[in-house]
Amino acid sequence: MIKLFGWPISSAHYRACVALDLKGIPYESVFMDPDRKEHLEAKYLAINPQGLVPALVDDDLVLTQTMAIMEYLEEIHPEPALLPANPAARARVRGLAEICNCEIHPIINRRVRLYLAEDMGHTPDEVSRWLTHWYGRSFATLEELLASSDAKGKFCHGDTPTVADIFLVSLLSAAQVFDVDVSGFSTLMKIEAACLELPQFRDKLPRLL
Amino acid sequence: MIKLFGWPISSAHYRACVALDLKGIPYESVFMDPDRKEHLEAKYLAINPQGLVPALVDDDLVLTQTMAIMEYLEEIHPEPALLPANPAARARVRGLAEICNCEIHPIINRRVRLYLAEDMGHTPDEVSRWLTHWYGRSFATLEELLASSDAKGKFCHGDTPTVADIFLVSLLSAAQVFDVDVSGFSTLMKIEAACLELPQFRDKLPRLL
Numbered sequence: 001m002i003k004l005f006g007w008p009i010s011s012a013h014y015r016a017c018v019a020l021d022l023k024g025i026p027y028e029s030v031f032m033d034p035d036r037k038e039h040l041e042a043k044y045l046a047i048n049p050q051g052l053v054p055a056l057v058d059d060d061l062v063l064t065q066t067m068a069i070m071e072y073l074e075e076i077h078p079e080p081a082l083l084p085a086n087p088a089a090r091a092r093v094r095g096l097a098e099i100c101n102c103e104i105h106p107i108i109n110r111r112v113r114l115y116l117a118e119d120m121g122h123t124p125d126e127v128s129r130w131l132t133h134w135y136g137r138s139f140a141t142l143e144e145l146l147a148s149s150d151a152k153g154k155f156c157h158g159d160t161p162t163v164a165d166i167f168l169v170s171l172l173s174a175a176q177v178f179d180v181d182v183s184g185f186s187t188l189m190k191i192e193a194a195c196l197e198l199p200q201f202r203d204k205l206p207r208l209l
Numbered sequence: 210m211i212k213l214f215g216w217p218i219s220s221a222h223y224r225a226c227v228a229l230d231l232k233g234i235p236y237e238s239v240f241m242d243p244d245r246k247e248h249l250e251a252k253y254l255a256i257n258p259q260g261l262v263p264a265l266v267d268d269d270l271v272l273t274q275t276m277a278i279m280e281y282l283e284e285i286h287p288e289p290a291l292l293p294a295n296p297a298a299r300a301r302v303r304g305l306a307e308i309c310n311c312e313i314h315p316i317i318n319r320r321v322r323l324y325l326a327e328d329m330g331h332t333p334d335e336v337s338r339w340l341t342h343w344y345g346r347s348f349a350t351l352e353e354l355l356a357s358s359d360a361k362g363k364f365c366h367g368d369t370p371t372v373a374d375i376f377l378v379s380l381l382s383a384a385q386v387f388d389v390d391v392s393g394f395s396t397l398m399k400i401e402a403a404c405l406e407l408p409q410f411r412d413k414l415p416r417l418l
């Protein structure tokens with residue numbers, strides 16, 4: 001059976017869970033304790049030398065990076081599809097997902113927050129302003145892109161969830177953990193509400209843990 | 210004809226150029242001046258509300274985010290392939306590309322450097338340490354992942370270039386612009402040298418401009 005390494009409050013681990021659960025692929029979660037730095041111990045580094053989560057392990061196959069994991073799941077287990085069929089629509093969905101994956105998540109994630117605080121000496125308030133700044137820029141863009149699009153339906157693209165919704169909900173959830181005010185992004189909030197009607201999005205939501 | 214918006218020293222714009230050139234797809238580059246903030250003017254924001262580069266425009270289709278652009282090009286113009294055929298191999302290549310795309314580029318890019326300097330008051334030396342820290346961590350992982358892999362050939366995956374090589378070369382090039390010492394990453398340097406034998410990688414290399 002597939003093993004998924006991570007920890008419950010990781011938004012990246014959550015994304016992989018939702019993709020697996022939406023596709024109905026069975027897996028076993030293997031949780032590590034980030035405060036005890038279990039992800040930097042030799043045992044895990046032998047699996048994923050990057051020391052990041054998640055890692056999806058299926059026999060001798062080890063996959064990292066949530067977008068690569070989702071593309072793989074889409075290829076080996078196409079239904080239900082998490083990407084639309086048409087290349088231009090797929091590019092739209094991937095573009096929305098990558099705004100979350102590249103423009104928000106890497107800048108606000110745990111290791112960057114720790115580096116700002118511990119190595120650069122920033123106060124909690126300064127780290128908080130950092131989070132608010134980067135979230136605000138990218139969420140404003142996502143709000144504009146989604147609110148103005150004919151392709152948007154109940155979800156980011158039409159009326160079934162795609163990888164874009166998974167990325168979006170993971171970052172909205174993290175924003176709320178960090179007390180970043182997202183209430184002004186009404187389109188994003190509506191999409192999140194639609195996603196959270198589905199148990200696959202709701203059951204492992206980091207903020208509930 | 211496809212229009213590609215960007216500027217010559219952007220490593221993200223470079224990645225889209227190499228993908229288009231490897232596939233032999235004709236396009237016209239539209240350069241903006243980042244110092245004059247042309248990417249934040251209404252004319253470009255109407256095309257790409259995110260104000261980031263590149264944007265690939267083909268009639269009324271507007272694509273952003275280099276990974277989404279490359280996946281689109283692969284789907285509409287499959288040969289020469291920039292991803293291997295096998296799902297596990299595709300996941301490996303996408304994972305390597307995403308380490309560059311998510312773990313390095315967003316943290317070291319222009320807008321983050323400007324924010325550290327102008328909004329947070331960090332000195333050029335402190336910004337330089339920031340770059341060296343994040344490059345060092347991820348390049349060390351990439352070096353380990355590539356040096357230990359049987360799948361590596363002349364390039365990151367086998368003996369033909371993939372999206373992983375395009376991402377890697379774009380970031381090695383940027384590292385050298387920032388005076389980050391990459392000479393210790395011998396596997397990465399060998400792959401870069403193999404790529405730079407190809408005119409599609411060499412002709413628009415940001416550091417040469």
